[in-house]
Amino acid sequence: MLLTNVLIARYTFNANSVAIVPVALLNIERTFYIYTRIIRFQVPNRRKASDKSVAIALEIAGSQSALALVDRGGVIRHHCYAKTLWGRPAIASLEPYLRAIEYLFAHAKAEGWRVRGLGVSIPGTLDQLSRRPLTIPILPSLNDFPLCDLLEARYDLPVCLHVDVDAALLGEYHYGAGKGYHRLLYLTLNAVVGAALFIDGQLERSPHASVGHISHVPVSANGPRCSCGKRGCINSFVSLDAIQKMVQRALRRGEETSLAQRLNNREYFSPQLLAEEAVRGDAVALQVYAEVGRWLSEATARYIALFEPHALILGGSVLNASEYLFASMQSTLTMHASTSVDTPIKVVLAHLGNDAGLIGTTVPLLQNSGKLKTSMPASSLSPVSSEQ
Known part of the structure; x- marks a missing residue:
């Protein structure tokens, strides 16, 4: 494997447990890049200090996919990215990922770490029995591929x-x-709304159609038509595309907003851009968050009534970017939950941020407490991804 323009520095630590991740710049056929990254983490237990076990995690996503070496304590030890190649045959689509995986194997060997396995997450659905992706909308060549x-x-x-x-x-x-x-x-709210449920140590794959399909929970009979064909699905109100359309409608109405200048300067619309303007008090940004919070609270309140969780974790790029959206949802959901279930529900933001998926893929490979049990319906089909 040819590695060019590589510069790697060893880890350094300070009293605040901040690791300066190896600084690396790689260029492999313009498909694989390593970036500088700072990771704040908890210092591992002393008795596990000699444990050199790690797993390689791959999280397939839209424009680029994330990979990492994760240790048994859930700490990311090294991080890199590989470009996602659209419209290619299966093997060609996998090539950047395989190069990145081999780089991580080499890095683990150099550091004296032992790789115990590989965890992969996909933005789609999968067949648990055959362990194959069922559908990956962004990479259809991998549908039913023996990955x-x-x-x-x-x-x-x-x-x-x-x-x-x-x-x-x-x-x-x-x-x-x-x-x-x-x-x-x-x-989770990324491109669409996604959901997953954990009960008594088991990842539930419920036969109820709503699990993993919260993006199609109806919240308004007179709402816009959804991609599924129905009207008023929550995805039509709070998806990233729906949020962008709210901003565009405000611009067409001539409402005063600093978003107009930033978008006219060819800045890319993103949850972070909207959150920055909300922090500055932009009226349109705050109005968008109020609307999104209202509809998302309506949908998730129904989900809470159906499954009665003890805790609700909110994650994804849209939710993580905005304290305003989280605050409005937290108060609304807590109030609603207190009237629909017997015990109080804790509503919190995801602690692991965008690394949650990477870390989670390695859990069955590194946990000492035994194999993870998964409850599945007869069809053995997984929930729908949050990025479709």
């Missing part, structure tokens, strides 16, 4: 495959905001 079999044959290590929202829930349950809860509901 686990290929990776296990290539690297002679166990491979675990997850839907992205399930992987994020596993990470939060073991290392983040979900520790200690027996019934845990995780809601």
Whole structure:
């Protein structure tokens, strides 16, 4: 494997437990890049200090996919990215990921770490029995592709495959905001709304159609038509595309907003851009968050009534970017939950942020407490991803 323009520095630590991750700049056929990254983490228990076990995590996503070496304590030891190649045959689509995985193997060997397996999360659905992606909208060539079999044959290590929202829930349950809860509901808002449920140590794959399909919970009979064909689905009100349309409508009405100048300067619309303007008090940004908070609270309140979780974790790029949205949802959901269930529900933001999925994919590979049990319906089909 050819590695060019590589500069790597060793880890350094300070009293605040901040690790300066190896500084690296890689250029491999313009498909694989490593960036400088600072990771704040908890210092591992002394008795586990000699444990050199790690797992390789791959989180497939839109423009670029994230990879990492994760240790048994849920700490990311090294992080890199690989470009996602659209419209290619299966093997060509996987090539950047395989190069990145081999780089991580080499890095682990240089550091004296032992790789125990590979965890992969996908933005789609999967068949649990065959361990194959069922649908990956952004990479249709991988639909029904024997991904686990290929990776296990290539690297002679166990491979675990997850839907992205399930992987994020596993990470939060073991290392983040979900520790200690027996019934845990995780809601994520990225491109669409996604959901996963954890009950008594098991990742639930309920036969109820609403699990993993919260993006199609109806909240308004007169709402816009959804991609599923129905009207008024929550996804039509709070998806990233819906949020962008709210901003565009405000601009067409001539409402005064600093978003106009930033977008006219060809800045890319993102949850972070909207959050920055909300912090500055922009009226349109605050109005958008109020509307999104209202509709998302309506949908998630129904979900709470159906599954009665002890804790609700909110994650995803849209929710993580905005304290305003989280605050409005937290108060609304807490108030509603107190009237619909017997015990109070804790509503919190995801602690692991965008790393939750990466960390979660490695849980079955590194946990000492036994294999993770998964409850599945007869169809053995997983929930729908949060990025479709």
